Amino acid sequence: MTKIALFCFGLQMLNISYAVAQKAPAASGHRKSRKPAAASSTKNHKEGAGTRAAKDPMVEEIMREVSPQQIQKNIEKLASFGTRNTISINNPDAQTSGKGIVAAYEWIKSEFQRYSDACGGCMEVNTDERVLEPTGPKPRLKGPTNVRNVYVILRGTDPALKNRIYVVTGHFDSRAKDVMDSNAPAPGANDDASGTTVSLECARVLSKHKFPATILFLTVSGEEQGLLGSAHFAKRVTELGLGVQDVLNNDIVGGNRTPGDTKQNSNWVRVFSEGIPSNATPDQIKEIRATGRENDSPSRELARYIAEVARTYPGFGQFTPQLIFRRDRYLRGGDHISFNEKGFAAVRFTEYREDFHHQHENPRTENGIEYGDLPKFVDFNYVANVARLNAATLASLALAPAPPVQPRLLALELENDSKLEWGPAPGATGYEVLWRKTTDAEFPEENVTRTTDTKIVMPESKDNVIFGVRSVDAKGHRSVIEVPEPERKKEE
Numbered sequence: 001m002t003k004i005a006l007f008c009f010g011l012q013m014l015n016i017s018y019a020v021a022q023k024a025p026a027a028s029g030h031r032k033s034r035k036p037a038a039a040s041s042t043k044n045h046k047e048g049a050g051t052r053a054a055k056d057p058m059v060e061e062i063m064r065e066v067s068p069q070q071i072q073k074n075i076e077k078l079a080s081f082g083t084r085n086t087i088s089i090n091n092p093d094a095q096t097s098g099k100g101i102v103a104a105y106e107w108i109k110s111e112f113q114r115y116s117d118a119c120g121g122c123m124e125v126n127t128d129e130r131v132l133e134p135t136g137p138k139p140r141l142k143g144p145t146n147v148r149n150v151y152v153i154l155r156g157t158d159p160a161l162k163n164r165i166y167v168v169t170g171h172f173d174s175r176a177k178d179v180m181d182s183n184a185p186a187p188g189a190n191d192d193a194s195g196t197t198v199s200l201e202c203a204r205v206l207s208k209h210k211f212p213a214t215i216l217f218l219t220v221s222g223e224e225q226g227l228l229g230s231a232h233f234a235k236r237v238t239e240l241g242l243g244v245q246d247v248l249n250n251d252i253v254g255g256n257r258t259p260g261d262t263k264q265n266s267n268w269v270r271v272f273s274e275g276i277p278s279n280a281t282p283d284q285i286k287e288i289r290a291t292g293r294e295n296d297s298p299s300r301e302l303a304r305y306i307a308e309v310a311r312t313y314p315g316f317g318q319f320t321p322q323l324i325f326r327r328d329r330y331l332r333g334g335d336h337i338s339f340n341e342k343g344f345a346a347v348r349f350t351e352y353r354e355d356f357h358h359q360h361e362n363p364r365t366e367n368g369i370e371y372g373d374l375p376k377f378v379d380f381n382y383v384a385n386v387a388r389l390n391a392a393t394l395a396s397l398a399l400a401p402a403p404p405v406q407p408r409l410l411a412l413e414l415e416n417d418s419k420l421e422w423g424p425a426p427g428a429t430g431y432e433v434l435w436r437k438t439t440d441a442e443f444p445e446e447n448v449t450r451t452t453d454t455k456i457v458m459p460e461s462k463d464n465v466i467f468g469v470r471s472v473d474a475k476g477h478r479s480v481i482e483v484p485e486p487e488r489k490k491e492e
């Protein structure tokens with residue numbers, strides 16, 4: 001947003017009461033429609049020229065603080081535990097050998113604690129564990145196994161926003177070729193010491209600052225045994241009713257560099273997001289189909305938000321996220337799916353081009369090919385760029401107002417105008433209504449109308465375009481875009 005636009009907009013907003021403290025709703029792609037409301041008014045609306053989000057100097061500082069040297073140290077340390085196979089917790093010498101997942105887990109905890117100590121105890125270092133039994137036709141556990149996660153909370157400072165929680169995660173377990181082998185070397189430098197390190201580095205740099213909303217730094221185990229740690233954590237936060245909003249999963253973000261490989265692109269990180277929410281019921285899928293929202297899940301809006309953050313803070317050289325409109329790589333999966341299945345917006349970051357000789361392989365050289373997921377194949381500057389994008393996204397989300405509450409597109413009668421309504425959002429001083437063609441991948445910045453109202457009549461027909469609404473504050477922070485759900489006549 002330009003300074004002038006911001007200033008005018010800010011003045012307009014002074015008389016609006018927005019700071020309504022309310023419990024953050026659990027993120028879900030599907031909400032029940034509210035009762036029909038009165039017809040929209042058009043006051044306080046302002047068509048806008050194309051704008052960029054305002055840059056926040058704090059976010060720029062955070063990006064500068066990310067350290068490739070620290071990242072290298074962390075990845076080398078994590079790779080030094082020999083294996084981090086989840087079932088190595090049951091190895092006879094697990095507690096004393098200094099090797100295996102127990103030692104890695106203790107080190108991760110102590111590292112997070114060190115960052116918290118450095119900010120005067122500003123973060124809570126917690127653990128989450130559960131003994132799981134082998135289940136299913138092809139269990140990846142040999143017997144009862146304690147699957148442990150580490151999560152660290154940087155509490156928000158705004159009473160109206162602190163129940164909103166933004167999560168970054170990576171998995172610290174690793175595997176050899178045989179996923180059931182808890183002794184074979186499995187350095188897992190790229191998969192997924194790199195993602196674990198993104199979580200650690202985000203905690204280190206973000207803990208030097210304060211945010212209105214809460215940020216949670218998670219590292220999970222059990223991924224290679226079937227997403228066990230993330231599934232347990234997603235279930236737990238659902239049961240506890242914690243206000244988790246958005247989840248950034250980093251898995252294989254090492255930017256693999258094999259000597260002689262010319263096909264890797266160290267300027268690109270893929271961001272995968274689901275189209276149809278994994279937890280959608282048949283009725284909800286029917287409605288998604290009837291309204292053409294197959295490309296507008298909360299996870300996809302999160303992916304679009306990440307792309308916008310990268311455009312706002314182009315401090316990455318040529319580094320940019322490539323949005324892939326698919327839940328994960330073809331027929332494959334990761335920890336974000338555990339969150340998707342519980343109805344949370346969650347995306348996956350992965351390097352542009354994976355090298356399968358350096359994934360899930362026992363380190364060895366065969367026919368001149370070096371196998372194994374070793375630190376020497378990791379591009380630490382690349383991981384630093386991924387960490388910067390994650391940190392900038394988390395900071396932007398945690399500085400922003402909450403998104404508009406339950407936006408609805410009124411479809412009470414047939415008409416060519418489009419009426420939208422939403423509830424006031426904590427922290428918002430105004431709203432931006434955007435639209436895009438159904439064939440567009442993202443909402444173009446020029447299609448924006450600003451208002452301090454919580455309803456609007458748009459001249460574009462809902463038959464032809466996709467609408468979205470986001471909250472803004474006086475400093476130009478923006479929420480994620482919410483795409484309205486239809487509000488229909490009862491008898492339909």
Ligand SMILES: [Zn+2]
Nearest residue numbers: 191192251252
């Ligand atoms: Zn992985």
